[in-house]
Amino acid sequence: MVKLLHNQIDVVPGRRAQQPTGEGAVGPGSTVLRLTNTTSQENAYTVRLRSEHPYWQDDWYALRALPAVPGVDGAPPSNKADQYGPGNRWVKVYVSRGTTRDILVAFNLPQQPDSRAGNYPFVVVVETHVTGTAEGGGRRGRFTELPAVASVRPFYKWNVDVLPEDGRRVGLLRRSAEMEVVVSNEGNDWLYCDVQLGRPKDLLLSSATVRMAVPPPEPGEKKRERTFPLQACSRLKQLRGDRVSQPLPLNALRVEAPSVAPLSEDAFATAPAYGAVVAVETTDARQVPSERALIYCPPIPSTLTGFLGGIAENGKALLLSIIGLVLALNLAVFMIEQLWHGSIVAEPLSSQAAAGGTLTIGGKYLLGSRVLMGVKGGKDLEVVDAKVAKSGTGA
Numbered sequence: 001m002v003k004l005l006h007n008q009i010d011v012v013p014g015r016r017a018q019q020p021t022g023e024g025a026v027g028p029g030s031t032v033l034r035l036t037n038t039t040s041q042e043n044a045y046t047v048r049l050r051s052e053h054p055y056w057q058d059d060w061y062a063l064r065a066l067p068a069v070p071g072v073d074g075a076p077p078s079n080k081a082d083q084y085g086p087g088n089r090w091v092k093v094y095v096s097r098g099t100t101r102d103i104l105v106a107f108n109l110p111q112q113p114d115s116r117a118g119n120y121p122f123v124v125v126v127e128t129h130v131t132g133t134a135e136g137g138g139r140r141g142r143f144t145e146l147p148a149v150a151s152v153r154p155f156y157k158w159n160v161d162v163l164p165e166d167g168r169r170v171g172l173l174r175r176s177a178e179m180e181v182v183v184s185n186e187g188n189d190w191l192y193c194d195v196q197l198g199r200p201k202d203l204l205l206s207s208a209t210v211r212m213a214v215p216p217p218e219p220g221e222k223k224r225e226r227t228f229p230l231q232a233c234s235r236l237k238q239l240r241g242d243r244v245s246q247p248l249p250l251n252a253l254r255v256e257a258p259s260v261a262p263l264s265e266d267a268f269a270t271a272p273a274y275g276a277v278v279a280v281e282t283t284d285a286r287q288v289p290s291e292r293a294l295i296y297c298p299p300i301p302s303t304l305t306g307f308l309g310g311i312a313e314n315g316k317a318l319l320l321s322i323i324g325l326v327l328a329l330n331l332a333v334f335m336i337e338q339l340w341h342g343s344i345v346a347e348p349l350s351s352q353a354a355a356g357g358t359l360t361i362g363g364k365y366l367l368g369s370r371v372l373m374g375v376k377g378g379k380d381l382e383v384v385d386a387k388v389a390k391s392g393t394g395a
Helices: 304-340
Strands: 002-004 008-011 026-028 030-036 043-050 061-065 091-095 100-107 118-131 138-152 158-163 168-170 176-185 191-197 203-206 211-214 224-234 244-247 250-256 280-287 293-296
Touching: 002 138, 008 100, 030 091, 030 118, 043 061, 043 100, 061 091, 091 100, 158 191, 158 250, 158 280, 168 176, 168 224, 176 191, 176 211, 211 224, 224 293
Parallel strands: 008 026, 008 138, 168 293
Antiparallel strands: 002 030, 026 030, 030 100, 043 091, 043 118, 061 100, 118 138, 158 176, 176 224, 191 211, 191 250, 203 224, 244 293, 250 280
16 A cells, blocks of 8 residues: 655755655655555565656655664564665665555755746656565566645745946936846746836936836746836936936835745645735835946036046047048938939030040039930940040030
8 A cells, every 4th residue: 555645745945855744735845655565475666756847857856765664563674675766766665564664755956946936746656566585576566656746935036237237328418318127037936026216306217117027047047037128317407517426216126926826824734725826015125236327427527637538438439420420421412412413414515426536525413424325226326435524524
């Protein structure tokens, strides 16, 4: 006879499993498989776990055979040694007739994103062998599968930040700037947080995002990030002075909405706790680092050092602006010439020209133009050499 003393295991990542002291519905990180041999011969039992859940990992659990004790009628336990597989993923024990052996199934999950929160159905597979007279001999028996559920609890590790880290510069004319808020999730469950924008006297923050939902990292990842835009507008209007750093008063408050419903107070002794998840505000909050700020730059620095520093910082940008302005001016002139003088009509100044001679033509805006010539009947003339004079007359 095989029996699970707990068919639901409450697993907290980072907390070592405790050996349950009694029989109930929920085990604190572990369960006990009880093997009772009611036959008239010695049996061998091989115990394994199997789960089809996509996030299940075999290194989460270990099997350990508890010390053998004599049967209720004084039957001695088997003297054969227990056998274990790699990492204690399976165990094989020998149970004499009339005796009982307990197998501890302990879950020890690291506090890492790979320990994804959720309910993991699994089965305890027990293969029964009837041993023979020879050591290690016997014949294959039957398989028994006992269903159970491991409920992995969520843990939360998260942060909020603003990019760029060195802030945005604004001034008297360009008073607002676009920034990006980054919410990172390094926990094992979905992260829900409310965005709270402060209202200081000289700074206005606005964002269309009120609540963020960040999924947990996938296996092999360390964290997941989601971003949303933030509009920051300075209300300062001073013309002369030093730069003013305006810190961004932005907070994020986590909302409790775990993927696994919390256990009731008496869940370890009563029925399994499968309940609804309700969003509840918490006191778990994060604030943007104080060095994240909007930089207001007055147009007139208060000191010569500040003036020279501004020139040094903006010299490269000024040079690129001048180059861009020159290129834009040339492009504009070219477009205007193409628009106004795209089709130029040239007229010959002489009625005819000898073969190999010169045909003189005239017209406006011929300088730099390409001259195409043709005659009636669809035949083209071959132009060997065509030059256009500065006065607009070709020779």
